[in-house]
Amino acid sequence: xxxxxxxxxxxxxxxxxxxxxxxxxxxxxxxxxxxxxxxxxxxxxxxxxxxxxxxxxxxxxxxxxxxxxxxxxxxxxxxxxxxxxxxxxxxxxxxxxxxxxxxxxxxxxxxxxxxxxxxxxxxxxxxxxxxxxxxxxxxxxxxxxxxxxxxxxxxxxxxxxxxxxxxxxxxxxxxxxxxxxxxxxxxxxxxxxxxxxxxxxxxxxxxxxxxxxxxxxxxxxxxxxxxxxxxxxxxxxxxxxxxxxxxxxxxxxxxxxxxxxxxxxxxxxxxxxxxxxxxxxxxxxxxxxxxxxxxxxxxxxxxxxxxxxxxxxxxxxxxxxxxxxxxxxxxxxxxxxxxxxxxxxxxxxxxxxxxxxxxxxxxxxxxxxxxxxxxxxxxxxxxxxxxxxxxxxxxxxxxxxxxxxxxxxxxxxxxxxxxxxxxxxxxxxxxxxxxxxxxxxxxxxxxxxxxxxxxxxxxxxxxxxxxxxxxxxxxxxxxxxxxxxxxxxxxxxxxxxxxxxxxxxxxxx
Amino acid sequence: xxxxxxxxxxxxxxxxxxxxxxxxxxxxxxxxxxxxxxxxxxxxxxxxxxxxxxxxxxxxxxxxxxxxxxxxxxxxxxxxxxxxxxxxxxxxxxxxxxxxxxxxxxxxxxxxxxxxxxxxxxxxxxxxxxxxxxxxxxxxxxxxxxxxxxxxxxxxxxxxxxxxxxxxxxxxxxxxxxxxxxxxxxxxxxxxxxxxxxxxxxxxxxxxxxxxxxxxxxxxxxxxxxxxxxxxxxxxxxxxxxxxxxxxxxxxxxxxxxxxxxxxxxxxxxxxxxxxxxxxxxxxxx
Numbered sequence: 001x002x003x004x005x006x007x008x009x010x011x012x013x014x015x016x017x018x019x020x021x022x023x024x025x026x027x028x029x030x031x032x033x034x035x036x037x038x039x040x041x042x043x044x045x046x047x048x049x050x051x052x053x054x055x056x057x058x059x060x061x062x063x064x065x066x067x068x069x070x071x072x073x074x075x076x077x078x079x080x081x082x083x084x085x086x087x088x089x090x091x092x093x094x095x096x097x098x099x100x101x102x103x104x105x106x107x108x109x110x111x112x113x114x115x116x117x118x119x120x121x122x123x124x125x126x127x128x129x130x131x132x133x134x135x136x137x138x139x140x141x142x143x144x145x146x147x148x149x150x151x152x153x154x155x156x157x158x159x160x161x162x163x164x165x166x167x168x169x170x171x172x173x174x175x176x177x178x179x180x181x182x183x184x185x186x187x188x189x190x191x192x193x194x195x196x197x198x199x200x201x202x203x204x205x206x207x208x209x210x211x212x213x214x215x216x217x218x219x220x221x222x223x224x225x226x227x228x229x230x231x232x233x234x235x236x237x238x239x240x241x242x243x244x245x246x247x248x249x250x251x252x253x254x255x256x257x258x259x260x261x262x263x264x265x266x267x268x269x270x271x272x273x274x275x276x277x278x279x280x281x282x283x284x285x286x287x288x289x290x291x292x293x294x295x296x297x298x299x300x301x302x303x304x305x306x307x308x309x310x311x312x313x314x315x316x317x318x319x320x321x322x323x324x325x326x327x328x329x330x331x332x333x334x335x336x337x338x339x340x341x342x343x344x345x346x347x348x349x350x351x352x353x354x355x356x357x358x359x360x361x362x363x364x365x366x367x368x369x370x371x372x373x374x375x376x377x378x379x380x381x382x383x384x385x386x387x388x389x390x391x392x393x394x395x396x397x398x399x400x401x402x403x404x405x406x407x408x409x410x411x412x413x414x415x416x417x418x419x420x421x422x423x424x425x426x427x428x429x430x431x432x433x434x435x436x437x438x439x440x441x442x443x444x445x446x447x448x449x450x451x452x453x454x455x456x457x458x459x460x461x462x463x464x465x466x467x468x469x470x471x472x473x474x475x476x477x478x479x480x481x482x483x484x485x486x487x488x489x490x491x492x493x494x495x496x497x498x499x500x501x502x503x504x505x506x507x508x509x
Numbered sequence: 510x511x512x513x514x515x516x517x518x519x520x521x522x523x524x525x526x527x528x529x530x531x532x533x534x535x536x537x538x539x540x541x542x543x544x545x546x547x548x549x550x551x552x553x554x555x556x557x558x559x560x561x562x563x564x565x566x567x568x569x570x571x572x573x574x575x576x577x578x579x580x581x582x583x584x585x586x587x588x589x590x591x592x593x594x595x596x597x598x599x600x601x602x603x604x605x606x607x608x609x610x611x612x613x614x615x616x617x618x619x620x621x622x623x624x625x626x627x628x629x630x631x632x633x634x635x636x637x638x639x640x641x642x643x644x645x646x647x648x649x650x651x652x653x654x655x656x657x658x659x660x661x662x663x664x665x666x667x668x669x670x671x672x673x674x675x676x677x678x679x680x681x682x683x684x685x686x687x688x689x690x691x692x693x694x695x696x697x698x699x700x701x702x703x704x705x706x707x708x709x710x711x712x713x714x715x716x717x718x719x720x721x722x723x724x725x726x727x728x729x730x731x732x733x734x735x736x737x738x739x740x741x742x743x744x745x746x747x748x749x750x751x752x753x754x755x756x757x758x759x760x761x762x763x764x765x766x767x768x769x770x771x772x773x774x775x776x777x778x779x780x781x782x783x784x785x786x787x788x789x790x791x792x793x794x795x
Contacts, residue, residue, distance in 0.1 A: 229752045251578055251753040258756075298559075305559035306578070360734045363753050367578050373740045374557035374579070384738045386652075 027206035027218040029508040031490065033501075034231040034240045036247040036361065037390060038199050038224040042185035043178065044166040045117050045125040048431075050271070050412045053162060053500040054244055055202055055222050059100075060166035060187035063091050063110065063145075064157060068496040070321075070416060072157055076105060076167055076188060077145075086152030086452045093143040097211045099169040100192040107139040112170035114147070121178060126431055127164030130420065131156075133449065151450035154457060155323075155417045162414060162500060190215040190504045199224055216492075216507045226361050226390070228252070235262065235485055241508065243485040245499055246271065246410065249363040250308050256485045266310060269482035269497040270319050271412040272421075273365065275356065275372065276474040277405065280435035283348050284405045290472035291332060292342035293406075297375040298334040303478050306367050311478040316465035317411065317421055319479040321497075323454075324418025324461030329469060331476075339379045350380030355404025357397060360387030365408055368477065401434030409474070414498040418461045419448060426468060441467060528782040535775025539768070543591040554586030554742040566760045575760040577750065583760055586742040587768050593654065593743040594772065597727040598720040601661035606716050608662065609669025614700055616670070617677025628674070631667040639664055639726075647735045654737050657730060661723050672715060676708035710787030717780035721773040728769055744769050 039052035044060060065075035077091035097105035114137040122128040133153035138146040149156070159165055167188060173181050183196055188211065191204035202222045206215035223240065225231040228247045234240040236259060248256070248264070256262045277284040277293075284290050303313050315331045318324060354376075358369050366387065373383035386404060388397055397403055409432070413421040425432050427445045444467065448460040468474070484495050489509040496502070524530055542549070558580035566575035566583070574583040616624035646660045680686055681704070689703050724744075730736035731745030739746055744765040751762025 229755075249753045251757075255756040301559050305562055305580075363750075366739060366750075370740050371557055371559060371579055374555065377555070383740065385740050387734045387739060 027215050029217055030219040030221060031217050031242065031503065031506060031508050032221045032223065032240050034225045034234060034243045034247060035222045036224070036226055036228070036231070036244075040198070040391070041182040042193070042196070043125075043182045044168065045122045045127045045164050046182065047163065048126045050414070050499040051244075053414070053498070055204075055501075056166065056185065056187075057162065057189070057500040057502050058191040058204060058220065058504075059185055059189045059193055060168070061189050062161045062165045062167065063093075064161045065502075066158065066161040066500075068494045070497070072161060075161065076110075080157075082157075086154075087149045089147040089149070089156070090140070091145045091147070093145060094211055095143065097188050098209055099172065099188055100186045100207055101169060101172050103169045103171050103186075105167065105188055106142050107145045109167055109170055110145045111137045111139050112173075113165070113167045116168070116173075117164050122164070125164075129423070129430070130159055131164055152452040153449065154452060154454060155415050155419060158415045158417065159420075190502075191220060213504055215504050217503060220503055228361060228363055232256070232485065235487065238487065241487045241490050242493070244501070245269075245482045245484065246362065246364075246480070248483040248485045250306065250310055250483075251363065251367070252485075253308065253310070253483070261488055263486060263488055265484040265486060265493065265495045266481045267495040267497050268312075268319070268321070269412065269480070269499070270322065270414060270416055271410060271482065271499075272314055272317055272319055272479045273368075273408070273410050273477045274314075274317050274474040275369075275406045275477065276409045276425075277472070278401075278403055278407075278435050279471075279473060280401070280437075282405050283346070283352060283354065286346050287472055288342045288346040289348055290475075292339040292346070292348075292379065293376065293381070294332045294472055294475045295335045295339035295342070296379045296381070297372050297475065299331070299475075299477060300334065302368055302371050306364070306371060307478060307480070310483060311480045314476045314479050316418075316469055317409075317425065317474060317476055318413060318418045318465070319416070322413060322416050322418050322421075324422070324458060324465065326462040326465055329462070329465060332469070332472070336378055343379055343381075348381075351382060352380070353382045353384060354406065356383050356385050357393060357404045357407035358385055358387050359390045359393055359408055359410075361390060362408070362410075364480075365410075369408065372475075399431045399434060403434070406475070412498060414500065418465065419445075422461065422464050422468070423449070426464070426473065436473065438471070441471075526782055528778045528785075532775045532778030532780075532782060535771050536779060539591060539772050539775065540595065542588050543595055546585075546588040546592060550582070550585035550588055552582075552585065554581055554589035555740070556585075557581055563754070563758045563761075565758075566764075574764050575758070577747070577761045578754060578758075581742075583747075583764050586747060587744070587764050590742040590744045590747055590765060591768060591772070593737055593741060594724045594727055594745075594769070597654070597658055597661070598724040601658045601665065601723045602716050602719045604658065604662035605665040605719070606669050606712060609666035610673050610705075610712060612666065613670040613673025614677060614704065617674035618681060618696070618700055618704070624674070627670060631670055634664070634667045637664075643730060643735060647730075652730075652735055652737065654741075657727060657736055661726065665719065665723075668715065668719070669712060672711055673708055676711065677704055680704050680707055714780055714784045714787055717776055717783055721776035721780070724769065724772055724776075 035051050035054055037051040039047050039049045042056055061076045063075055063077040064072050066072055076094050078094050080089060080091045082089050093107060099105060114134060116122055117131055133149050133151050134147055135150040136148045140146050169186050172186050185193055190207055190210045192207045194205045195203045204220040206218055228249050231243045231247050232252055235243050253264055256264055277290050279285060300313055303311055315329045356369050358365055369385050373385060376383045411421055423445050424430050426436055426441050428437050428442050444464050448457050451457040482495055482497055482499060491507045492505045561576050561580040562578055564572050564576040572582045577583055612627050616627040642664055643660055650656050686703055689699055727736055728745030731743050732749045736745055737743050747765035748762045754761050
């Protein structure tokens with residue numbers, strides 16, 4: 001009897017132990033996330049979208065990585081040195097890393113990635129200009145790589161943690177082609193992409209040979225739900241566990257907070273909103289008119305009333321944490337009479353109409369735009385609001401210079417460096433600058449890119465911000481928190497300030 | 510006795526019809542409010558007051574139906590939005606009916622090649638799904654009030670044309686038409702004095718019902734973001750704006766929804782009553 005008992009106990013203990021280890025080692029559960037936007041291509045060099053990163057940050061790795069509290073930590077490189085002149089970066093690469101297709105990760109993959117980014121293929125996408133300080137990439141040995149720069153780039157290390165610098169598999173792309181890679185991405189990250197249905201969903205599965213701490217979730221599904229109210233209805237009904245920015249309208253926060261199964265996680269981020277002006281045509285070609293339009297709008301009240309404490313007012317197109325932000329820069333004051341005077345001076349007649357282009361599915365910004373329109377009516381400007389589908393506005397309308405007099409620009413400078421915003425917004429020929437052509441501004445923007453002295457560089461960045469404010473190139477509005485609406489069954493989720501989710505540690509009940 | 514009792518007692522007897530009275534009250538009331546709205550709500554429901562956002566209804570006499578997320582008066586917006594809805598409804602139906610009746614008369618009366626062209630064109634047009642037509646139209650020409658009205662005219666004249674053509678085909682062989690023709694009455698007079706008055710009944714019924722349909726269409730298109738500009742108050746736009754707030758501030762979308770419901774209901778009741786009166790096939794059903 002005793003012997004039986006002992007045997008039974010032993011068996012039970014073993015199986016219990018097995019269960020415990022299984023629970024620790026085996027990824028389990030499915031997390032379903034609603035994302036407002038399908039980036040269309042998963043190739044790192046093709047994108048500039050925050051919502052690309054929300055997915056792709058789980059598939060790809062950079063040489064370095066960045067934590068949610070913005071620290072740079074080793075990624076695919078275990079250590080690195082930067083030469084004193086800031087022109088040579090040497091990376092020691094991690095051993096035993098494989099891509100999801102089994103291809104080994106090595107120095108050749110790094111060289112291939114950057115050659116591709118900086119070459120012909122990269123020139124077609126929006127990422128190249130972020131990295132063109134890199135002159136060449138040299139393979140020192142199998143596990144050592146050297147990046148040679150043509151000029152110092154103080155933000156390079158941060159930029160190596162994401163987007164265009166994500167390391168891609170050379171043999172896979174050579175074999176399958178770029179087109180195939182766009183929809184079947186392969187990286188070294190903790191999750192592999194198992195299926196992608198355009199405009200519908202992406203399915204990820206834990207990668208069992210991941211080099212670091214393996215993912216605790218077995219599956220992650222991202223569903224592309226463009227309509228915020230649909231996304232929230234799915235969250236409330238439990239078919240979605242998390243709604244990521246910028247989908248949660250401020251107006252729906254009380255609804256979510258009132259639901260005992262759900263919660264709001266909100267963290268200050270880099271996403272800033274402005275209404276930019278068509279500086280080439282129409283009445284907004286005149287800086288006095290632009291300034292008048294800014295003066296006519298009570299941005300502080302809009303902030304307090306509509307954004308309900310989830311945003312901070314901005315004076316230039318960057319957040320407080322961004323390098324280059326100048327706390328002493330003063331906002332153009334709210335002054336209806338002054339605005340009216342400037343408009344009269346510029347010869348703008350009462351009843352003049354202008355068009356504001358917005359993203360149709362951003363209901364918070366739609367309210368903001370309507371409030372702006374109503375303020376503009378106080379100085380005799382009739383503003384009409386034209387909603388576009390997000391991708392149409394971003395891909396067809398803005399870059400082609402087909403906007404109205406004003407358009408919504410939302411921007412998340414994920415590097416938290418003003419260069420990443422200013423250069424792309426104001427330098428001639430950049431995608432986000434369809435109208436501007438100002439040699440003085442271009443020279444300023446170029447000059448700071450080569451500076452190694454952080455203080456000097458910060459001064460130039462601040463000067464750029466002042467110049468932009470002076471020229472009234474945009475109506476700066478606010479820096480919005482990153483707002484996540486999540487089901488409480490999701491555990492260990494730390495909201496990143498840049499929407500670049502890394503779901504390794506997240507579990508679901 | 511029973512014969513006398515069945516006869517109408519006075520000219521007011523028609524108001525015994527529930528449909529007519531309810532329809533008139535609803536449509537008349539809303540129509541009156543919309544016509545008087547420039548005096549009742551001088552700011553057209555556009556007055557933003559960010560300090561008075563989302564006031565609940567019946568809590569404040571200056572905003573009886575509460576305020577929306579931008580502090581605009583919901584009642585004022587509902588009434589001002591009615592202007593857009595009724596304008597779209599009436600203008601699109603007027604345009605569609607005018608074109609459709611003309612086309613129907615011509616093709617029914619003269620037949621021949623013209624008839625074939627118009628009717629084949631009508632067949633094609635009826636086979637096009639409305640939303641497809643709407644999205645294409647708006648993608649090419651843009652949204653806005655005028656374009657929405659044009660879109661509805663383009664998509665709806667066909668109904669009138671077919672209805673009228675059918676009537677004309679039946680009427681043109683009737684004795685009174687044939688005899689008028691034998692007296693040498695001109696084609697124009699024949700159409701104008703003999704055909705048109707006799708086919709207006711069903712057209713009027715169709716018009717009434719179509720005004721209701723078009724108000725719903727305008728609301729749906731604006732709700733989808735294809736209609737009038739979001740800063741102009743309109744019922745569909747208000748519904749769309751209020752979606753986010755449905756669980757915390759129901760009044761933002763419920764009142765415009767109610768306005769659509771009551772208007773469409775009123776128009777449909779009127780249409781039903783008119784059908785009973787004017788449509789011969791309807792009369793036989795009584």
